[in-house]
Amino acid sequence: MLPYVIEIMNGEFIQARIKLNPLRCSQLADEYAGLIWDERAAKREEHPNCANDLADAALYAWRLCYSYLSVAVDPPPKVGSPEWHQQEEEEMMQAEIRRYHERREAEADSWGMTVEEYEWETRWRNRRS
DSSP, X not given: XXXXXXXXXXXXXXXXXXXXXXXTOHHHHHHHHHOOBOTTSSXXXXXXXXXXXXHHHHHHHHHTSOGGGOOOOOOOOOTXXXXXXXXXXXXXXXXXXXXXXXXXXXXXXXXXXXXXXXHHHHHHHHHHO
């Protein structure tokens, strides 16, 4: 593997952007602990006598994560704050809208119509009354 990619991943470990689960990744952690650079090589390379299968697999997987495309999630508003109340109101409104559409779909389906047909028929009936 190219040394600069390893250095970038090492930087992610240092900044705690990558974390290992000690219960599930103990073999990988042990392998990382035993890896060294080959001091005799003309260019920077991993020492050939060090097992690095798990480390290479983790590196390949990390390279395909595209974590640089992620966006940090804003923390939720504090319970009871005006922002929290506004968020609750919006969530309740969206839930009510979903329930309304679900009821309309169920009513239309019970008549064997699409929602559009049912709404047109309902409007037409209301005009005649």
